[in-house]
Amino acid sequence: MSMTNRIRKVSNSGGYFEFIKWTLIASMMAIFVLPMMYAFLAAFRQPNEFYAETVRILPEEPTLSTWITAFESLQGQLVNSFLIATGTTIMSMVIVIPAAYVFARKQFPGKKQLFYLIIVAMMFPYVLLIIPIVSIWDELGLYNSIVGLWIGYQIFVTPFAIWILRDYFAKLPTNLEESAQMYGCTQATAFLRVVLPLSAPAVVAVGFLSFLTAWNDFLMSNMLTTGIGPRPAVVQLYIITSSEVKHWGLVMAMTFIIGLPPTVLYLLGRRQLSQSFSVG
Amino acid sequence: MSFHQWSFTSTAPPEFIGLENYLYLFGWEPFYTSLKATTLFAGTTLLQLIVALTAALLVNSVGRFKNVISSSFLIPYTLPPVATGTIWLYLLNPNVGPIFKFLTNQGILDSPIYWSVQSDTALMAVIGITSWTFWPFMFLIILASLESIPEEYYESARMYGAGLVAQFLHITLPNLKTAILLSISIRMVWNLTKVSQIYQLTSGGPGYSTSILAVFLYRFANDQGQFGLAFAVGVILLIITLAFTLIFIRSFENSRGDDA
Numbered sequence: 001m002s003m004t005n006r007i008r009k010v011s012n013s014g015g016y017f018e019f020i021k022w023t024l025i026a027s028m029m030a031i032f033v034l035p036m037m038y039a040f041l042a043a044f045r046q047p048n049e050f051y052a053e054t055v056r057i058l059p060e061e062p063t064l065s066t067w068i069t070a071f072e073s074l075q076g077q078l079v080n081s082f083l084i085a086t087g088t089t090i091m092s093m094v095i096v097i098p099a100a101y102v103f104a105r106k107q108f109p110g111k112k113q114l115f116y117l118i119i120v121a122m123m124f125p126y127v128l129l130i131i132p133i134v135s136i137w138d139e140l141g142l143y144n145s146i147v148g149l150w151i152g153y154q155i156f157v158t159p160f161a162i163w164i165l166r167d168y169f170a171k172l173p174t175n176l177e178e179s180a181q182m183y184g185c186t187q188a189t190a191f192l193r194v195v196l197p198l199s200a201p202a203v204v205a206v207g208f209l210s211f212l213t214a215w216n217d218f219l220m221s222n223m224l225t226t227g228i229g230p231r232p233a234v235v236q237l238y239i240i241t242s243s244e245v246k247h248w249g250l251v252m253a254m255t256f257i258i259g260l261p262p263t264v265l266y267l268l269g270r271r272q273l274s275q276s277f278s279v280g
Numbered sequence: 281m282s283f284h285q286w287s288f289t290s291t292a293p294p295e296f297i298g299l300e301n302y303l304y305l306f307g308w309e310p311f312y313t314s315l316k317a318t319t320l321f322a323g324t325t326l327l328q329l330i331v332a333l334t335a336a337l338l339v340n341s342v343g344r345f346k347n348v349i350s351s352s353f354l355i356p357y358t359l360p361p362v363a364t365g366t367i368w369l370y371l372l373n374p375n376v377g378p379i380f381k382f383l384t385n386q387g388i389l390d391s392p393i394y395w396s397v398q399s400d401t402a403l404m405a406v407i408g409i410t411s412w413t414f415w416p417f418m419f420l421i422i423l424a425s426l427e428s429i430p431e432e433y434y435e436s437a438r439m440y441g442a443g444l445v446a447q448f449l450h451i452t453l454p455n456l457k458t459a460i461l462l463s464i465s466i467r468m469v470w471n472l473t474k475v476s477q478i479y480q481l482t483s484g485g486p487g488y489s490t491s492i493l494a495v496f497l498y499r500f501a502n503d504q505g506q507f508g509l510a511f512a513v514g515v516i517l518l519i520i521t522l523a524f525t526l527i528f529i530r531s532f533e534n535s536r537g538d539d540a
Contacts, residue, residue, distance in 0.1 A: 021342070024334065025338050025339075028331075028338070033352050035371055038378060039370060042370065053381075054385060116529060119525065119528060120525055123525045123528065124521070125469070125517050126473065127475050127494045127498055128497070128511075128514040128517070130502070212358070216359075216360035218360070218475075218480075219498075223502075234360050234363070237360075237362055237366060241362075245369075251370065252366075255359075256363075258363055259359040259360060262360060266354065266357075267358065270420060274423065274424035
């Protein structure tokens with residue numbers, strides 16, 4: 001944020017305006033942060049505290065045992081989630097980087113139509129695919145396998161990722177590759193040694209996006225896995241909440257353990273991810 | 281391509297997706313319950329837009345704590361939807377959850393509301409929780425757009441004596457138009473096709489009152505194995521979402537035209 005910008009804000013807004021502004025911010029924080037804080041603190045509570053008559057913000061006898069038990073009981077599923085999300089990310093990068101580059105820089109017949117197809121895919125109601133996918137994956141022997149999920153997630157991940165990365169590549173100066181070629185690069189090395197390093201922030205952000213999409217997804221992993229297969233953590237959490245919960249502290253600890261990786265990745269990559277929509 | 285998917289899947293007898301499925305749907309009461317829920321649910325996209333726009337304008341106007349505030353707004357969106365669903369299942373639990381405990385202790389309510397067994401409260405809960413979860417997507421995009429509006433625009437507007445309201449109407453809003461159209465059309469489609477959170481919160485019930493079309497489809501396919509009906513619902517859902525996809529493509533093209 002530039003200095004002039006800040007000065008403008010101070011000089012331009014009266015005390016009355018400032019007051020309304022901060023009141024609004026505070027109430028929004030209350031609506032969006034307080035529930036999460038309360039749920040987070042609940043993860044430190046002993047089981048009996050959940051049956052107390054009064055509402056207390058802080059746990060009476062904070063315990064870490066909920067977190068340890070939660071982590072231990074979810075270990076296998078967390079490993080599954082990690083393998084699923086990592087593989088999805090690698091596979092999507094292999095598809096997305098060249099595709100986005102071609103859309104940003106090259107001309108070819110049918111380019112416009114193909115690009116619209118990607119938008120349609122980005123906005124396609126995936127729930128429609130659940131019936132065909134289960135039967136096709138079953139036939140191909142991909143049902144209940146990690147590789148099956150890697151492939152399945154490409155349907156969700158790649159259109160959005162191509163959209164974001166294409167925009168980033170397109171905004172780089174066009175003479176970049178030309179000057180690289182003057183210094184003896186081929187088209188391929190110009191891309192690998194000049195364009196790709198310059199695009200590192202966007203590429204990493206898109207990688208994060210692939211990872212957290214696969215990590216967060218419930219619909220496809222619930223369809224394509226069973227208890228004996230590679231069940232990911234999110235599905236396990238769903239199963240736990242679909243019957244009566246005995247110890248909410250434990251479940252809250254599980255919730256936040258599962259929620260931590262995607263949250264960190266999203267906050268790290270958010271600037272790159274939001275930019276591609278800002279000016280078409 | 282979407283239609284290829286269809287013919288691809290219906291290698292089974294062609295009457296599999298006959299008109300009968302549609303006739304059945306249109307003559308069946310729960311289908312209209314689902315359409316009503318879908319319409320209401322679509323309407324919450326506007327609610328999400330208002331929250332997102334307000335938040336983006338507020339965050340853009342603060343100097344300090346900007347990052348802290350915008351990051352904390354984002355957290356509901358970054359958690360897996362099943363995780364935020366779990367958090368609210370606890371907070372709104374009629375027996376042990378803090379919200380109803382607080383309200384009954386304060387005498388605001390006589391007894392906790394068992395919201396998941398009544399259709400209107402179940403719908404309210406589902407709408408509230410999904411909006412709470414998904415609005416930051418539009419916030420992110422609108423904020424990024426706001427930050428990219430050149431400061432000079434505002435400076436020259438002030439030289440001509442424009443007030444805050446005039447600046448908003450003549451600079452901020454026109455510059456945000458594309459971002460708003462893009463984000464609302466994509467958010468609309470994504471809202472209409474969300475299954476996991478609703479399914480976790482209410483399983484689409486009681487009855488069909490919180491089964492938006494996507495959940496309706498999922499229940500036909502997953503719970504009842506009625507694939508023909510599921511496909512019929514799917515086609516209707518697809519037509520609705522394609523309309524918003526067209527809006528998206530149109531506004532994307534227009535924004536490109538302005539740049540050139």
